[in-house]
Amino acid sequence: MERIVNKRINEECYRIKHKSGCTIMLYPMKGFSTAYALFGTRYGSVDTTFKTAKDEDYVTVPEGIAHYLEHKLFENEDCDAFALYAATGASANAFTSFDKTAYLFSCADKLEENLEILLGFVQKPYFTDETVAKEQGIIGQEIRMYEDAPDWRVFFNCLQGMYEKNPVRIDIAGTVESISHIDKYLLYRCYNTFYNLNNMVLAVAGNLDVDKVLAVCDKMLIASEDPQLSVKVPEESDRVYKRRMIQELPCATPLFNIGFKLPAKEGSECYRDYILYNLMGEICLGKTSDFYNRMYESNLINNNFYVRAFNGRGFFGLMAEGESADPDKVYEEILKEFAKLKKEGISRDDFDTIRNKTYGEIVGMFGGVESVASNLLEFELAGAQPYDLVDFIADITFEDVVNALKNFDEENSTISIIKNKI
Amino acid sequence: MSNPLYRKEIAKEVYFSKITDDRYKFNLISINFYSVIDKDKVTANSLIPQLLSKNNSKYPTNKEFSNLLARMYAASINDSSTTVGDLQQLAIEAVCLDDKYALNGEKLTEGITEILLDCLLSPVTQNGTFPQKAFETERNVLIEDIESIINDKRIYAMAQALKTVCKDEPRAFWNETEKAKELTPDIVYNAYKHMLSSYRCEIFCVGCNDFSAVEEKLTSAFSKIERADIEQCVTNKSALKTEPQYVTELMDVNQSKMVIGYKVDSDDNIGTLVMNHIYGGPGAVTSKLFTIVREKMSLCYYCSGPFNTSKKFVVVNCGVESDNIEKARDEIIYQLDEVKAGNVSEKELEQAKKAMVNARRSVRDGVGSMVRWYLPLIMTGDDIHSPEDEIEEIMSVDLKRVIENANKVTLDTVYVLTSEKKEEE
Incomplete structure (x- = not known):
């Protein structure tokens, strides 16, 4: 058991590499x-082509299958997981993102009992036609x-403009058509590949007793052999695929996402960049900036303007998002602002x-x-450390941000707009 | 550890409440003004907290103000205009990290209190009113906000349905673009002055600070405000229609939305909350609507509805394929009939109680959830009780009480947002 301490904020946590993997x-x-x-x-919507040591060749599965599997794993042979939690009162849920799937609960008591339920059903798939x-x-x-x-469409359209082949461009839930190809055999194949304990993390925070939690893990976690999983990620250009994406939907003020494509790093390095580009974006375009206040006072943006780095396994970028009567003008002003700040x-x-x-x-x-x-879960699945963000923000220098801005290519970007469908 | 609720009137109809608990890393100071929703005033009122939260006379530009808060480790001054029963709640609140996390020993909580008070009592003015330019900017933001409700079809459908559910009642009215366009700086400034002098005020502090210094500053500041006759804040229960109303609205949507509104003729709020959890309360994964309409019949991804304890209505809402609207509607209504007929097991009751208890035990873990727990109770005239008190009450509910309360629920409104014109009933 490794005790991880952060003196800066006086916090600590534990990492245990369990014998089960x-x-x-x-x-x-x-x-x-x-x-x-x-x-x-470590299994999300981007993991569409993969193999294990036992497989001869890579298999490509329908879009949306990780999310589908998440829904189906809630169902046991006898009942669904919600029914099991109902006996304890815990509030349970699950989610699938681009690069992970997680099953979760929140409880005010009976933590060990709830953990048994969680670890039990996730390790016991049951799929029928x-x-x-x-x-x-x-x-x-x-x-x-x-x-x-x-707001959902404008984001995914932006990703589809930024990425040509990387599966981050596909909807997490897939399409009505793609999920129609999912059957129990495919679900079992995905489950047996990715739901291997060597590929999984349990994270618990709050009112807990370390020894009692570990005792439940000893009882419930079934050791599994490392399947030597390999996921194929298509080669992707450094440049954005398309500069402009437009869709019409019933909405009020047009919505926009402007995505700046950046190289993706791994593990802690990815989070160092996350901090770096968040700082850079906030300094240049955030609420305290000349740019933001000029745009706000000209009614070109409103309260819903944000700039943030977004990251995950195999993708990284800076995203400016908001609502504007004239999104193209905002885009033009953003490009000008970056160019100006790079110079001045x-x-x-x-x-x-x-x-x-x-x-x-x-x-x-x-x-x-x-x-x-x-x-805790996100950082461990990404191969980073729990206090990386605390350390990076403390260590980052003015020169780091200046250099990031100097090398930033604002033209390598996509604007996605949702206009009102009249 | 958590201290009990402290509550005191610090000026005429200005109440200061606080809860100190060392589990928190933040301190929250929330100042709220209340009035009965008035269709001619609601839009002007909504602009007040929006204008007050962007700057103040000491930091008169938005940029200076944002910089000040950013340097205080992402402290924030937030504004909102929302409903509690028939009331409009105008809030301006501050959230900041506790002083012990400041890197250079700054007194963050006292600092943010002064900033908040300057926002509330010393806004930027020009010739005795809000400056024209800032006013126009914020009015445009409000108009965009009003119109953007259409972006989220679930929220839009709920808002539209409530216009019928609460027809002719204060709760049916809210911000309107046309009203916003008619506003002037003077109209909103006068509304602001009226708010300070004549609206009931509730100040709520939650955090690890003991808020003594905050209370002193607030008491001193409010003693300088002239408080006139304070407007009454009353919420009436929503009236049942003689016949259920069916409303269909057309829009180019992929998925239709349906809202089914019921009226509740019961004073037993806890009994009705438990009943509604069994029937189809929000997040109730053992409810009849979740297990049957969603899981068994695969009709919807979401299908549930909250019980409004002050207005006494339940609004079930769901997203459904247009071909399945009638099927889903009939099943949603039928499942309530099942509860009314007593087709509810002890197991369903126990499951509902356990989930409700779990939710209430979680309330204390967040500063925001504590404020959201207490303020509606205080303002809708309900007994001011802690989450723990409510747990005891929930545990006492039996099946008889569930069935009795179900039989006090009556269908009132069926609202459908769809892309196809369906036959009217």
């Missing part, structure tokens, strides 16, 4: 009533719901201000059981 991250938080647990696997068919309707409705959501430079005061702000936001992430547990 699973990595366990535990974060006891004094004074809290609840505990939050996530059991996750009937149960797989039944889910087509529910997920079909989930997909249809997102088709009507302009940014101020050290602005750097200090945004570093303080980001430090506050990062410390804040350690303030609630849900965010602590979620970050």
Whole structure:
């Protein structure tokens, strides 16, 4: 058991490499009533082509299957996982993102009992033709719901412009058509490949007793052999695929996402870049910047303008998102602003201000059981350290940001717009 | 550890409440003004917190103000205009990290209190009113905000349905673009002055700070405000229609949305909450609507509805394929009939209670959830009780009480947003 301490914010947690192959991250938080647990696997919507040591060749599976599998794993032979949690009162859920799938619960008591449920059903898949068919309707409705959501569409359209081949460009839930090709055999194949404990992490934070949690893990985690998983990621150009993406949907003010494509790194390095580009973006375009206030006062943007780095396994970028009557004008102004700041430079005061702000936001992430547990899972699955963000924000220098801006190619970007369908 | 709720009237109809708990890393100070929703005033009122939260006379530009907050480790001044029953709640609130996390020993909590008070009591003015330019900017933001409700079809459908559910009641009215266009700086400034002098005010602090210094500053600041006759804040329960109303709205959508509104003729809020959890409460994964309409019949991805304890209505909402609207509607209504007929097991009751208890035990883990727990209770005239008190009450509910309360629920409105014209009932 490894004790990981961060003296900067006076916090500590534990990492355990369990004999089953699973990595366990535990974060006891004094004074809290609840505990939050996530059991996750390095398997998301981008993992569409893969093989294990036992497979002769790579297989490509239908888009949306990781998400479909997440839905189906909730169902056991006898009942579904919700029914099991109902006996304890825990609030349970699951999610699939680009690069991970996680099953979670929040509880105010009976943590060990809930953990047994979580570890039990995730390790016990049960798919039949009937149960797989039944889910087509529910997920079909989930997909249809997102088709009507302009904020969701504007983001995915932007990714489709930025990336030509990387599967981050596909919808996490797939399409009504793609999920129609999913059957129990494909689900079992995906499950047996990715739901291997060597590929999984359990993260628990809040009101917990380390020894009691580990005792449940010893009882429930079934050792599995490392399948030597290999995921094929298509070669992707460094440049964006398309500069402009437009769709019409019923909406009010047009929505826009402007994605700047950047090289993806791995592990802690990815989070160092995450901090670096968040700082750079905030300094240049954030609420404290000349740009933001000029645009806001000209009514070209409103309160819903944000700039943020987005990252995951195999993709990385900076995204400016908002609403504007004239998104192309905002895009033009953003490009001009970056060009100007590259020439004239940014101020050290602005750097200090945004570093303080980001430090506050990062410390804040350690303030609630849900965010602590979620970050533990994310960082461990990504091969990073739990306190990476705290250390990076403390160590980053003005020169780091100046250099990042100097090398930043603002033209390597895509604008996605959703216009009102009249 | 958590201290009990402290509550005191610090000026005429200005109440200061606080909860100190060392589990938090943040401190939150929330100042809220209340009035009964008035269709002619609601839009002007909504602009007040929006204008107050962007700057103040000491930091008169948005940029200076944002920089100040950013340097205080991402402290924030937030504004909102929302509903509680028939009331409009105008809020301006500050959130900051506790002083112990400041890198250079800054007194963040006292600092943010002063900033918040300057925003509230010393806004930027020009010739005795809000400056024209800033006013126009914020009015445009408000108009975009009003119109952007259409972006989220679920929220849009709920808002549209409530216009019928609460027809002619204060709750049916909210911000309107046309009203926003008619506003002037003077109209909103006068509304602001009226808010300070005549609206009931609730200040709520939650965090690890003991807020004594905050209370002193607020008491001193509010003692300088002239408080006139304070407007009454009353919420009436929503009236049942003589016949259920069926409304269909057309829009080019991929998925249709349906809202089914019921009226509740019961004073037993806890009994009704438990009943509604069994029937189809939000997040209730053991409810009849989740297990049957979603899981068994695969009709919807979401299908649930909250019980509004002050207005006494339940609004079930779902997203459904247009071909399945009638099927889903009939099943949603039928499942309530099942509860009314007593087709509810002890197991369903126990599951509902356990989930509700779990949710209430989680309330104390967040500063925001504590404020959201107490303020509606205070403002809708309900007993001010802790989450723990409510747990006891929930545990006492039996099946008889569930069935009795189900039989006090009556269909009132069926609203459908769809791309195809369906036959009217």
